[in-house]
Amino acid sequence: EPEVTQTPSHQVTQMGQEVILRCVPISNHLYFYWYRQILGQKVEFLVSFYNNEISEKSEIFDDQFSVERPDGSNFTLKIRSTKLEDSAMYFCASSADAVGGQDEAFFGQGTRLTVV
């Protein structure tokens, strides 16, 4: 069964450092997403990506964040200068169509980012 894969599963970084979280979406999917879950809080939408550009982003997704699809398979989330409050589980997801349609979003296992 096709799945979304994320690497690494856990990343520890020092405050102020840049971090890149990597995701391989399902191959025939067209929409890509990043969500995050701060410990004990709800899963929050960060950004959606379609046709090689950001299609929607939340207030959380400020200038410190960027996304990229550098090749035909990877989808990355970069945090330029990490803060303690960026510590969270980050989920990548993909869907064949927009989630408001008939298609579901498939989620990866997440990357736990710890900023120290």
Next chain:
Amino acid sequence: AQSVTQLGSHVSVSEGALVLLRCNYSSSVPPYLFWYVQYPNQGLQLLLKYTSAATLVKGINGFEAEFKKSETSFHLTKPSAHMSDAAEYFCAVSGSRGDQKLVFGTGTRLLVSP
């Protein structure tokens, strides 16, 4: 804008008992509603979804949910709990077709005792 509220951060049931996880939604447009499950150290897996067809939706692993517009609810049920059902369950909502984000609830952890 859409939102969901999940009542009860933890629900405990005995094996074989009815499972009822509550979700109420708020949406300015006809909603699409989803239940996701997260097993330990795994990602979010779709259990079922409501997309304006039948109001009673059947999902995987014996779960089902009923969309009740009058109550703005989408509660998740399973007639008989199994130990393997122990997990975190998330209700989520998106807007009408073309909406590109899911808005999640805070989650309910289901505990199943023998």
